[in-house]
Amino acid sequence: MKCSEFLQELTDYLDGVIDANTKAELEEHLSWCHNCYVVCDTTKKTIEIYRDSHLYELPEDLRGRLRSAIVSKCQARKKAGPEGA
């Protein structure tokens, strides 16, 4: 298996949706190819860091204001009937 072929399968490999034979081939490649090992390992870390980052958390006060605004609009919509809004 070439590095470019490894790369094509990387997403399915990291997502764990790959058949046993391809997985074995990929892991054989990883056992000797340092570059692909590092790319695979650091791509996995990239995903984990973003997933655990709490980037763009919605602050509670803003959350409350947005919810009130949404509920008010929905109530007005309900009052106006199906053709209103």
Next chain:
Amino acid sequence: MGAIQPRVGEPVSDELALVQAARAGDVGAFEELVRRYDRNIFRIAQHITQNREDAEDVVQDAFFKAYSNLNQFQGQSKFYTWLVRIAVNEALMKLRRRRPERTVSLDEDVKTEDDTVPREVADWSPNPEQQYTQAELREILDRTIHGLPASFRTVFVLRDVEGLSTEETAEALDLSIPAVKSRLLRARLQLRSRLSKYFQRHEKANERQKPGSGDHQS
């Protein structure tokens, strides 16, 4: 090296009942759906628009549009996937309005140099995120994802941050499954490549990690 662990989703068993109640006019039931998903929708909106005010507008507009069109919701997909689809469209409209000079499309499929394995790949420090404070780390992650094309970061946030399946992402974005996979691979590789600048291992005497703890040198 094992696969990444997917984020466990919220239980959705009572969701259809909430949707039906909301459709029958129970705004309280709809409010419960807002509570359940507002954080996710805000995060997705901010990832796409890269703008806090726009993200706030998207949250309001997407939920209101969903409420107004509940009778269009077929129940064949999850409510959340349907809601995400509405929110992504609202967010892309905001982005187009803000950047009229650039075409913003989910069909954008950009070829980049990151598609090939570089010859020399620098390994990262064992716990790279711990080299920075929380605020610094957020700044790095924000700046890095900001540089991706909208089509890539949208797929990345739905799949890897929000934990939607490939099929759900394809449905929410109206893309084919191969298109989702292709964009996801490129998004992941580009982010990895750009983060390496901050996280790569430096073989210095004052390195915080113990000397000799790593056997592979770059």
